[in-house]
Amino acid sequence: MTTLPVVHDVIDGLEVFICGLDNTGEILVFNRPCEELTGLARHTALGKNWLELFAIHERHDHVLTLWNEATTGRPTKPYEALCRNGRSLRWQFSRWDQAYAPPVKLWAVGIDITEEREAMARSRELDRMVALGNLVSGLTHELRNPLNGALLQLAVAERHEARSKAASPTAQAITKATAEIRRISTLLDDFLVFVRPLPIRLERVDVRRIVERSIERGRAKILAAAVTVVLEPGDAASAEVDASRVETAVYHLLANAIDAASETTDREVRVRLDVLGNAAVIEVEDHGAGLPAGEVPIFEPFFTTKQGGTGLGLAIVERVTADHDGEVSYVRRDGATVFRLELPICGGARN
Amino acid sequence: MASVRVLVVSPFPAERSALDELLRDEGYDVSSWATRAEALAVVATSRPDVIIADAQVSGFDGSALLRELASLGPPPHTILLCPRSNHGLAPPGVVCLTKPIDLAQLFDHLARSNPSRVKVA
Numbered sequence: 187m188t189t190l191p192v193v194h195d196v197i198d199g200l201e202v203f204i205c206g207l208d209n210t211g212e213i214l215v216f217n218r219p220c221e222e223l224t225g226l227a228r229h230t231a232l233g234k235n236w237l238e239l240f241a242i243h244e245r246h247d248h249v250l251t252l253w254n255e256a257t258t259g260r261p262t263k264p265y266e267a268l269c270r271n272g273r274s275l276r277w278q279f280s281r282w283d284q285a286y287a288p289p290v291k292l293w294a295v296g297i298d299i300t301e302e303r304e305a306m307a308r309s310r311e312l313d314r315m316v317a318l319g320n321l322v323s324g325l326t327h328e329l330r331n332p333l334n335g336a337l338l339q340l341a342v343a344e345r346h347e348a349r350s351k352a353a354s355p356t357a358q359a360i361t362k363a364t365a366e367i368r369r370i371s372t373l374l375d376d377f378l379v380f381v382r383p384l385p386i387r388l389e390r391v392d393v394r395r396i397v398e399r400s401i402e403r404g405r406a407k408i409l410a411a412a413v414t415v416v417l418e419p420g421d422a423a424s425a426e427v428d429a430s431r432v433e434t435a436v437y438h439l440l441a442n443a444i445d446a447a448s449e450t451t452d453r454e455v456r457v458r459l460d461v462l463g464n465a466a467v468i469e470v471e472d473h474g475a476g477l478p479a480g481e482v483p484i485f486e487p488f489f490t491t492k493q494g495g496t497g498l499g500l501a502i503v504e505r506v507t508a509d510h511d512g513e514v515s516y517v518r519r520d521g522a523t524v525f526r527l528e529l530p531i532c533g534g535a536r537n
Numbered sequence: 538m539a540s541v542r543v544l545v546v547s548p549f550p551a552e553r554s555a556l557d558e559l560l561r562d563e564g565y566d567v568s569s570w571a572t573r574a575e576a577l578a579v580v581a582t583s584r585p586d587v588i589i590a591d592a593q594v595s596g597f598d599g600s601a602l603l604r605e606l607a608s609l610g611p612p613p614h615t616i617l618l619c620p621r622s623n624h625g626l627a628p629p630g631v632v633c634l635t636k637p638i639d640l641a642q643l644f645d646h647l648a649r650s651n652p653s654r655v656k657v658a
Protein backbone atom coordinates (compact mmCIF):
# COMPACT_ATOMS: atom_id res chain seq x y z
CA MET A 187 0.00 0.00 0.00
CA THR A 188 1.42 3.38 -0.95
CA THR A 189 0.69 6.91 0.09
CA LEU A 190 2.16 9.43 -2.22
CA PRO A 191 2.12 12.99 -0.90
CA VAL A 192 3.49 14.10 -4.22
CA VAL A 193 0.35 12.75 -5.94
CA HIS A 194 -1.77 14.90 -3.61
CA ASP A 195 0.30 17.93 -4.54
CA VAL A 196 -0.32 17.24 -8.19
CA ILE A 197 -4.03 16.72 -7.59
CA ASP A 198 -4.25 19.99 -5.70
CA GLY A 199 -2.40 21.87 -8.41
CA LEU A 200 -4.72 20.86 -11.24
CA GLU A 201 -7.49 23.19 -12.34
CA VAL A 202 -10.00 20.36 -12.31
CA PHE A 203 -12.14 19.02 -9.48
CA ILE A 204 -10.92 15.71 -8.17
CA CYS A 205 -12.54 13.55 -5.53
CA GLY A 206 -11.40 10.10 -4.47
CA LEU A 207 -14.30 7.96 -3.27
CA ASP A 208 -14.84 4.60 -1.69
CA ASN A 209 -17.42 2.19 -3.10
CA THR A 210 -20.29 3.90 -1.27
CA GLY A 211 -19.35 7.39 -2.48
CA GLU A 212 -17.75 8.56 0.74
CA ILE A 213 -15.17 11.26 0.05
CA LEU A 214 -11.58 10.23 0.82
CA VAL A 215 -9.71 12.73 -1.35
CA PHE A 216 -10.89 16.29 -1.90
CA ASN A 217 -8.60 18.60 -3.88
CA ARG A 218 -8.11 22.35 -3.55
CA PRO A 219 -10.38 23.35 -6.47
CA CYS A 220 -13.14 21.32 -4.77
CA GLU A 221 -12.60 23.31 -1.59
CA GLU A 222 -12.80 26.57 -3.50
CA LEU A 223 -15.87 25.47 -5.38
CA THR A 224 -17.87 24.24 -2.41
CA GLY A 225 -16.47 26.55 0.23
CA LEU A 226 -15.85 23.49 2.38
CA ALA A 227 -12.49 22.85 3.99
CA ARG A 228 -11.01 19.49 3.20
CA HIS A 229 -11.38 18.15 6.73
CA THR A 230 -15.09 19.01 6.66
CA ALA A 231 -15.67 17.37 3.30
CA LEU A 232 -13.84 14.16 4.04
CA GLY A 233 -16.28 11.49 5.19
CA LYS A 234 -19.28 13.16 3.52
CA ASN A 235 -20.93 11.42 0.63
CA TRP A 236 -20.07 12.80 -2.80
CA LEU A 237 -23.75 12.67 -3.78
CA GLU A 238 -24.65 15.09 -0.96
CA LEU A 239 -22.22 17.68 -2.23
CA PHE A 240 -22.34 17.36 -5.98
CA ALA A 241 -25.61 15.73 -6.95
CA ILE A 242 -27.91 17.68 -4.70
CA HIS A 243 -30.76 18.30 -7.10
CA GLU A 244 -30.30 15.21 -9.19
CA ARG A 245 -31.58 11.69 -8.98
CA HIS A 246 -28.89 9.58 -7.44
CA ASP A 247 -29.67 6.33 -9.24
CA HIS A 248 -28.24 7.76 -12.45
CA VAL A 249 -24.91 8.40 -10.70
CA LEU A 250 -24.96 4.99 -9.02
CA THR A 251 -25.41 3.36 -12.42
CA LEU A 252 -22.39 5.25 -13.73
CA TRP A 253 -20.35 4.14 -10.71
CA ASN A 254 -21.32 0.55 -11.38
CA GLU A 255 -20.35 0.91 -15.01
CA ALA A 256 -17.04 2.57 -14.18
CA THR A 257 -13.97 0.62 -15.21
CA THR A 258 -10.30 1.21 -14.65
CA GLY A 259 -8.39 3.38 -17.06
CA ARG A 260 -11.40 4.65 -18.97
CA PRO A 261 -13.76 7.35 -17.72
CA THR A 262 -17.54 6.86 -17.76
CA LYS A 263 -20.01 8.84 -19.80
CA PRO A 264 -20.15 12.41 -18.52
CA TYR A 265 -22.52 13.36 -15.75
CA GLU A 266 -23.58 17.00 -15.69
CA ALA A 267 -25.02 18.57 -12.60
CA LEU A 268 -25.60 21.88 -10.95
CA CYS A 269 -23.47 22.50 -7.91
CA ARG A 270 -24.73 24.10 -4.69
CA ASN A 271 -23.35 27.51 -5.67
CA GLY A 272 -25.01 27.52 -9.07
CA ARG A 273 -22.01 26.40 -11.13
CA SER A 274 -22.54 23.68 -13.72
CA LEU A 275 -20.09 20.80 -13.56
CA ARG A 276 -19.35 17.91 -15.86
CA TRP A 277 -18.07 14.83 -14.02
CA GLN A 278 -16.58 11.60 -15.19
CA PHE A 279 -15.78 8.60 -13.03
CA SER A 280 -13.21 5.87 -13.27
CA ARG A 281 -12.53 2.86 -11.14
CA TRP A 282 -9.24 2.46 -9.31
CA ASP A 283 -7.84 -0.86 -8.19
CA GLN A 284 -4.41 0.19 -6.91
CA ALA A 285 -3.56 -0.33 -3.30
CA TYR A 286 -3.61 3.21 -1.97
CA ALA A 287 -4.09 5.08 1.26
CA PRO A 288 -6.77 6.27 1.68
CA PRO A 289 -8.49 3.26 0.02
CA VAL A 290 -9.88 5.08 -3.04
CA LYS A 291 -12.02 2.85 -5.31
CA LEU A 292 -13.42 5.50 -7.59
CA TRP A 293 -12.12 8.80 -8.94
CA ALA A 294 -14.55 11.58 -9.76
CA VAL A 295 -13.02 14.21 -12.03
CA GLY A 296 -15.04 17.29 -12.86
CA ILE A 297 -14.70 20.42 -14.93
CA ASP A 298 -16.64 23.65 -14.69
CA ILE A 299 -18.88 24.04 -17.72
CA THR A 300 -20.88 27.05 -16.55
CA GLU A 301 -19.48 29.37 -19.21
CA GLU A 302 -19.84 26.72 -21.88
CA ARG A 303 -23.46 26.18 -20.83
CA GLU A 304 -24.15 29.90 -20.86
CA ALA A 305 -22.55 30.30 -24.27
CA MET A 306 -24.67 27.42 -25.54
CA ALA A 307 -27.80 28.96 -24.07
CA ARG A 308 -26.94 32.28 -25.70
CA SER A 309 -26.27 30.58 -28.98
CA ARG A 310 -29.59 28.70 -28.75
CA GLU A 311 -31.37 31.94 -27.92
CA LEU A 312 -29.73 33.59 -30.91
CA ASP A 313 -30.69 30.67 -33.15
CA ARG A 314 -34.23 30.95 -31.86
CA MET A 315 -34.29 34.68 -32.58
CA VAL A 316 -32.92 34.14 -36.07
CA ALA A 317 -35.49 31.41 -36.75
CA LEU A 318 -38.26 33.60 -35.39
CA GLY A 319 -37.00 36.53 -37.42
CA ASN A 320 -37.04 34.45 -40.59
CA LEU A 321 -40.51 33.18 -39.79
CA VAL A 322 -41.86 36.65 -39.16
CA SER A 323 -40.09 37.97 -42.21
CA GLY A 324 -41.68 35.22 -44.33
CA LEU A 325 -45.10 35.91 -42.86
CA THR A 326 -44.72 39.64 -43.42
CA HIS A 327 -43.90 39.10 -47.06
CA GLU A 328 -46.71 36.62 -47.51
CA LEU A 329 -49.19 39.11 -46.06
CA ARG A 330 -48.36 41.61 -48.76
CA ASN A 331 -50.13 39.49 -51.38
CA PRO A 332 -53.61 39.65 -49.82
CA LEU A 333 -52.99 43.28 -48.81
CA ASN A 334 -52.27 44.14 -52.41
CA GLY A 335 -55.40 42.31 -53.55
CA ALA A 336 -57.51 44.12 -50.97
CA LEU A 337 -56.12 47.54 -51.86
CA LEU A 338 -56.62 46.98 -55.58
CA GLN A 339 -60.20 45.83 -55.00
CA LEU A 340 -60.81 48.97 -52.97
CA ALA A 341 -59.38 51.03 -55.84
CA VAL A 342 -61.91 49.37 -58.12
CA ALA A 343 -64.74 50.10 -55.67
CA GLU A 344 -63.56 53.69 -55.34
CA ARG A 345 -63.82 54.17 -59.08
CA HIS A 346 -67.32 52.71 -59.16
CA GLU A 347 -68.36 55.03 -56.39
CA ALA A 348 -66.78 58.05 -58.02
CA ARG A 349 -68.89 57.41 -61.08
CA SER A 350 -72.19 56.98 -59.28
CA LYS A 351 -72.40 59.91 -56.87
CA ALA A 352 -70.17 62.24 -54.93
CA ALA A 353 -69.25 61.85 -51.24
CA SER A 354 -71.38 58.80 -50.47
CA PRO A 355 -70.93 56.99 -47.15
CA THR A 356 -69.57 54.04 -49.14
CA ALA A 357 -66.87 56.24 -50.67
CA GLN A 358 -65.87 57.37 -47.18
CA ALA A 359 -65.79 53.77 -45.97
CA ILE A 360 -63.57 52.86 -48.92
CA THR A 361 -61.18 55.71 -48.11
CA LYS A 362 -61.01 54.63 -44.48
CA ALA A 363 -60.50 50.97 -45.32
CA THR A 364 -57.74 51.94 -47.76
CA ALA A 365 -56.02 54.00 -45.06
CA GLU A 366 -56.26 51.08 -42.62
CA ILE A 367 -54.70 48.67 -45.08
CA ARG A 368 -51.93 51.16 -45.81
CA ARG A 369 -51.37 51.32 -42.07
CA ILE A 370 -51.04 47.54 -41.83
CA SER A 371 -48.56 47.72 -44.65
CA THR A 372 -46.48 50.37 -42.84
CA LEU A 373 -46.62 48.31 -39.67
CA LEU A 374 -45.31 45.30 -41.56
CA ASP A 375 -42.47 47.34 -43.07
CA ASP A 376 -41.44 48.68 -39.66
CA PHE A 377 -41.80 45.30 -38.03
CA LEU A 378 -39.62 43.72 -40.67
CA VAL A 379 -36.84 46.22 -40.02
CA PHE A 380 -37.16 45.53 -36.32
CA VAL A 381 -37.07 41.74 -36.37
CA ARG A 382 -34.80 41.05 -39.30
CA PRO A 383 -31.61 39.78 -37.71
CA LEU A 384 -29.24 41.22 -40.26
CA PRO A 385 -25.64 41.66 -39.20
CA ILE A 386 -24.57 45.24 -39.49
CA ARG A 387 -22.22 46.17 -42.31
CA LEU A 388 -19.78 48.84 -41.33
CA GLU A 389 -18.32 51.22 -43.85
CA ARG A 390 -16.68 54.60 -43.52
CA VAL A 391 -19.23 57.12 -44.66
CA ASP A 392 -20.09 60.77 -44.27
CA VAL A 393 -22.83 60.90 -41.66
CA ARG A 394 -24.03 64.21 -43.09
CA ARG A 395 -24.78 62.40 -46.32
CA ILE A 396 -26.80 59.78 -44.39
CA VAL A 397 -28.81 62.52 -42.69
CA GLU A 398 -29.47 64.15 -46.05
CA ARG A 399 -30.70 60.85 -47.43
CA SER A 400 -33.02 60.39 -44.43
CA ILE A 401 -34.49 63.83 -45.08
CA GLU A 402 -34.89 62.91 -48.72
CA ARG A 403 -36.71 59.75 -47.71
CA GLY A 404 -39.09 61.80 -45.58
CA ARG A 405 -39.84 64.30 -48.35
CA ALA A 406 -43.42 63.10 -49.00
CA LYS A 407 -44.15 63.18 -45.28
CA ILE A 408 -42.58 66.65 -44.93
CA LEU A 409 -44.72 68.00 -47.77
CA ALA A 410 -47.90 66.38 -46.47
CA ALA A 411 -47.32 67.79 -42.99
CA ALA A 412 -46.32 71.23 -44.31
CA VAL A 413 -43.27 71.19 -42.07
CA THR A 414 -39.80 72.58 -42.78
CA VAL A 415 -36.77 70.44 -42.01
CA VAL A 416 -33.55 72.39 -41.55
CA LEU A 417 -30.21 70.63 -41.56
CA GLU A 418 -27.88 73.02 -39.77
CA PRO A 419 -24.67 73.68 -41.70
CA GLY A 420 -21.47 72.04 -40.56
CA ASP A 421 -18.55 69.93 -41.63
CA ALA A 422 -18.66 66.43 -42.97
CA ALA A 423 -18.52 63.84 -40.19
CA SER A 424 -16.97 60.62 -41.27
CA ALA A 425 -17.82 57.52 -39.23
CA GLU A 426 -17.76 53.76 -39.56
CA VAL A 427 -21.42 52.77 -39.52
CA ASP A 428 -24.02 50.74 -41.36
CA ALA A 429 -25.25 53.53 -43.61
CA SER A 430 -28.59 52.03 -44.56
CA ARG A 431 -29.58 51.23 -40.97
CA VAL A 432 -28.47 54.57 -39.59
CA GLU A 433 -30.46 56.21 -42.38
CA THR A 434 -33.51 54.23 -41.21
CA ALA A 435 -32.93 55.27 -37.60
CA VAL A 436 -32.56 58.95 -38.46
CA TYR A 437 -35.61 58.71 -40.69
CA HIS A 438 -37.71 57.45 -37.78
CA LEU A 439 -36.49 60.27 -35.53
CA LEU A 440 -37.35 62.72 -38.29
CA ALA A 441 -40.77 61.16 -38.86
CA ASN A 442 -41.59 61.57 -35.16
CA ALA A 443 -40.36 65.16 -35.15
CA ILE A 444 -42.35 65.95 -38.30
CA ASP A 445 -45.52 64.52 -36.71
CA ALA A 446 -44.92 66.54 -33.56
CA ALA A 447 -44.10 69.74 -35.48
CA SER A 448 -47.20 69.41 -37.65
CA GLU A 449 -49.35 69.94 -34.56
CA THR A 450 -47.75 73.25 -33.61
CA THR A 451 -47.48 76.74 -35.00
CA ASP A 452 -43.70 76.45 -35.19
CA ARG A 453 -43.66 73.95 -38.03
CA GLU A 454 -39.94 73.44 -38.06
CA VAL A 455 -37.69 70.47 -37.41
CA ARG A 456 -34.00 71.16 -36.91
CA VAL A 457 -31.31 68.55 -37.47
CA ARG A 458 -27.79 69.06 -36.14
CA LEU A 459 -24.70 67.05 -36.71
CA ASP A 460 -21.57 67.21 -34.62
CA VAL A 461 -18.50 65.23 -33.69
CA LEU A 462 -17.83 64.98 -29.97
CA GLY A 463 -14.79 62.97 -28.95
CA ASN A 464 -15.18 59.55 -30.52
CA ALA A 465 -18.82 59.92 -31.38
CA ALA A 466 -20.80 61.33 -34.26
CA VAL A 467 -23.81 63.06 -32.73
CA ILE A 468 -27.05 63.60 -34.58
CA GLU A 469 -29.74 65.72 -32.95
CA VAL A 470 -33.31 66.04 -34.16
CA GLU A 471 -35.33 68.83 -32.58
CA ASP A 472 -38.96 69.88 -32.76
CA HIS A 473 -41.21 72.23 -30.79
CA GLY A 474 -44.11 69.83 -30.47
CA ALA A 475 -45.87 68.76 -27.32
CA GLY A 476 -43.02 66.42 -26.34
CA LEU A 477 -43.34 63.14 -24.55
CA PRO A 478 -45.62 62.48 -21.62
CA ALA A 479 -44.04 63.23 -18.26
CA GLY A 480 -42.69 60.47 -16.07
CA GLU A 481 -41.08 57.17 -16.92
CA VAL A 482 -42.45 56.15 -20.29
CA PRO A 483 -41.06 53.14 -22.14
CA ILE A 484 -40.68 55.03 -25.41
CA PHE A 485 -38.14 52.58 -26.80
CA GLU A 486 -40.31 49.53 -26.14
CA PRO A 487 -41.80 47.98 -29.28
CA PHE A 488 -45.46 48.92 -29.78
CA PHE A 489 -45.37 51.72 -27.24
CA THR A 490 -46.85 54.78 -28.89
CA THR A 491 -48.36 58.08 -27.83
CA LYS A 492 -49.39 58.98 -31.35
CA GLN A 493 -52.69 58.27 -32.95
CA GLY A 494 -51.90 56.04 -35.87
CA GLY A 495 -48.32 55.35 -34.77
CA THR A 496 -47.00 51.82 -35.13
CA GLY A 497 -44.96 52.03 -31.93
CA LEU A 498 -41.94 50.63 -33.73
CA GLY A 499 -40.13 53.78 -34.82
CA LEU A 500 -38.16 54.42 -31.64
CA ALA A 501 -37.73 50.68 -31.02
CA ILE A 502 -35.99 50.56 -34.40
CA VAL A 503 -33.87 53.59 -33.50
CA GLU A 504 -32.88 51.94 -30.23
CA ARG A 505 -32.06 48.65 -31.95
CA VAL A 506 -29.92 50.28 -34.63
CA THR A 507 -28.09 52.39 -32.05
CA ALA A 508 -27.45 49.43 -29.76
CA ASP A 509 -26.13 47.42 -32.69
CA HIS A 510 -23.59 50.19 -33.24
CA ASP A 511 -22.72 50.34 -29.53
CA GLY A 512 -24.09 53.85 -29.62
CA GLU A 513 -26.60 55.68 -27.49
CA VAL A 514 -29.93 57.31 -28.03
CA SER A 515 -31.42 59.76 -25.58
CA TYR A 516 -33.93 62.58 -25.45
CA VAL A 517 -34.26 65.80 -23.53
CA ARG A 518 -36.82 68.53 -23.25
CA ARG A 519 -34.92 71.81 -23.67
CA ASP A 520 -36.45 75.33 -23.86
CA GLY A 521 -39.77 73.99 -25.11
CA ALA A 522 -38.08 71.75 -27.64
CA THR A 523 -37.89 67.98 -27.78
CA VAL A 524 -34.41 66.87 -28.74
CA PHE A 525 -33.57 63.33 -29.70
CA ARG A 526 -29.88 62.63 -29.72
CA LEU A 527 -28.15 59.78 -31.46
CA GLU A 528 -24.51 59.09 -30.64
CA LEU A 529 -22.60 56.67 -32.82
CA PRO A 530 -18.96 55.65 -32.31
CA ILE A 531 -16.84 56.98 -35.14
CA CYS A 532 -14.62 53.90 -35.15
CA GLY A 533 -17.15 51.15 -35.73
CA GLY A 534 -18.22 50.12 -32.24
CA ALA A 535 -20.52 47.53 -33.71
CA ARG A 536 -21.49 44.39 -31.91
CA ASN A 537 -22.78 41.61 -34.03
CA MET B 538 -54.36 53.86 -82.65
CA ALA B 539 -54.89 50.41 -81.21
CA SER B 540 -54.72 50.32 -77.44
CA VAL B 541 -51.73 48.88 -75.63
CA ARG B 542 -51.99 45.17 -74.90
CA VAL B 543 -51.29 44.25 -71.31
CA LEU B 544 -51.04 40.74 -69.99
CA VAL B 545 -51.67 40.27 -66.27
CA VAL B 546 -50.38 37.09 -64.61
CA SER B 547 -51.22 36.51 -60.97
CA PRO B 548 -52.35 33.50 -58.94
CA PHE B 549 -54.24 35.81 -56.56
CA PRO B 550 -57.82 36.28 -57.79
CA ALA B 551 -58.44 39.57 -55.93
CA GLU B 552 -55.24 41.06 -57.32
CA ARG B 553 -55.80 39.74 -60.81
CA SER B 554 -59.43 40.76 -61.25
CA ALA B 555 -58.86 44.22 -59.78
CA LEU B 556 -55.86 44.87 -62.03
CA ASP B 557 -57.86 43.61 -64.99
CA GLU B 558 -60.66 46.04 -64.31
CA LEU B 559 -58.48 49.02 -63.36
CA LEU B 560 -56.31 48.68 -66.46
CA ARG B 561 -59.32 48.27 -68.73
CA ASP B 562 -60.68 51.38 -67.13
CA GLU B 563 -57.45 53.15 -68.06
CA GLY B 564 -57.98 52.13 -71.66
CA TYR B 565 -55.63 49.17 -71.91
CA ASP B 566 -56.41 46.01 -73.80
CA VAL B 567 -56.06 43.54 -70.94
CA SER B 568 -56.05 39.79 -70.65
CA SER B 569 -55.35 38.19 -67.31
CA TRP B 570 -54.23 34.74 -66.31
CA ALA B 571 -53.56 32.77 -63.16
CA THR B 572 -50.52 30.78 -64.23
CA ARG B 573 -47.32 31.30 -66.15
CA ALA B 574 -48.16 28.44 -68.52
CA GLU B 575 -51.46 30.05 -69.51
CA ALA B 576 -49.81 33.41 -69.97
CA LEU B 577 -47.01 31.97 -72.12
CA ALA B 578 -49.53 30.18 -74.32
CA VAL B 579 -51.09 33.58 -74.99
CA VAL B 580 -47.74 35.23 -75.64
CA ALA B 581 -46.91 32.53 -78.18
CA THR B 582 -49.88 33.51 -80.32
CA SER B 583 -50.38 37.22 -79.68
CA ARG B 584 -47.62 39.38 -78.31
CA PRO B 585 -48.55 41.76 -75.51
CA ASP B 586 -46.80 45.12 -75.19
CA VAL B 587 -46.45 44.81 -71.44
CA ILE B 588 -46.56 41.95 -68.95
CA ILE B 589 -47.53 42.62 -65.35
CA ALA B 590 -46.69 39.52 -63.34
CA ASP B 591 -46.75 38.49 -59.73
CA ALA B 592 -43.19 37.66 -58.73
CA GLN B 593 -44.13 34.25 -57.35
CA VAL B 594 -45.74 33.09 -60.57
CA SER B 595 -42.77 34.27 -62.56
CA GLY B 596 -40.14 32.31 -60.63
CA PHE B 597 -39.36 34.49 -57.61
CA ASP B 598 -37.43 37.28 -59.34
CA GLY B 599 -39.02 36.97 -62.73
CA SER B 600 -36.03 35.15 -64.17
CA ALA B 601 -37.99 32.05 -65.17
CA LEU B 602 -40.67 34.10 -66.88
CA LEU B 603 -38.08 36.21 -68.67
CA ARG B 604 -36.20 33.16 -69.89
CA GLU B 605 -39.35 31.65 -71.30
CA LEU B 606 -40.43 34.94 -72.82
CA ALA B 607 -37.04 35.32 -74.48
CA SER B 608 -37.45 31.93 -76.13
CA LEU B 609 -40.59 33.31 -77.79
CA GLY B 610 -38.97 36.39 -79.28
CA PRO B 611 -37.97 39.85 -78.01
CA PRO B 612 -39.52 40.12 -74.53
CA PRO B 613 -42.21 42.72 -73.86
CA HIS B 614 -41.83 45.28 -71.06
CA THR B 615 -42.11 43.40 -67.81
CA ILE B 616 -43.40 44.74 -64.52
CA LEU B 617 -43.07 42.43 -61.53
CA LEU B 618 -45.25 42.75 -58.45
CA CYS B 619 -43.04 41.64 -55.58
CA PRO B 620 -44.03 40.80 -52.01
CA ARG B 621 -40.60 41.92 -50.85
CA SER B 622 -38.44 44.78 -51.93
CA ASN B 623 -35.60 43.15 -53.82
CA HIS B 624 -33.16 46.04 -53.47
CA GLY B 625 -32.58 46.45 -57.17
CA LEU B 626 -31.83 42.78 -57.81
CA ALA B 627 -34.35 42.56 -60.62
CA PRO B 628 -33.04 41.32 -63.96
CA PRO B 629 -32.24 44.12 -66.40
CA GLY B 630 -35.25 45.48 -68.23
CA VAL B 631 -37.61 44.49 -65.45
CA VAL B 632 -39.38 46.91 -63.14
CA CYS B 633 -40.18 45.67 -59.63
CA LEU B 634 -43.01 47.18 -57.67
CA THR B 635 -43.28 46.17 -54.03
CA LYS B 636 -46.68 45.10 -52.79
CA PRO B 637 -48.95 46.70 -51.84
CA ILE B 638 -48.30 48.61 -55.02
CA ASP B 639 -48.89 52.28 -55.64
CA LEU B 640 -51.37 52.42 -58.54
CA ALA B 641 -50.15 55.82 -59.69
CA GLN B 642 -46.65 54.37 -59.90
CA LEU B 643 -47.90 51.39 -61.91
CA PHE B 644 -49.75 53.64 -64.37
CA ASP B 645 -46.67 55.81 -64.61
CA HIS B 646 -44.47 52.82 -65.53
CA LEU B 647 -47.04 51.64 -68.06
CA ALA B 648 -47.17 55.05 -69.68
CA ARG B 649 -43.38 55.28 -69.75
CA SER B 650 -42.93 51.82 -71.23
CA ASN B 651 -45.26 52.89 -74.05
CA PRO B 652 -44.64 56.53 -74.91
CA SER B 653 -46.81 56.26 -78.01
CA ARG B 654 -49.79 55.11 -76.00
CA VAL B 655 -52.99 57.06 -76.48
CA LYS B 656 -55.39 56.87 -73.59
CA VAL B 657 -58.75 55.72 -74.88
CA ALA B 658 -60.87 56.00 -71.78
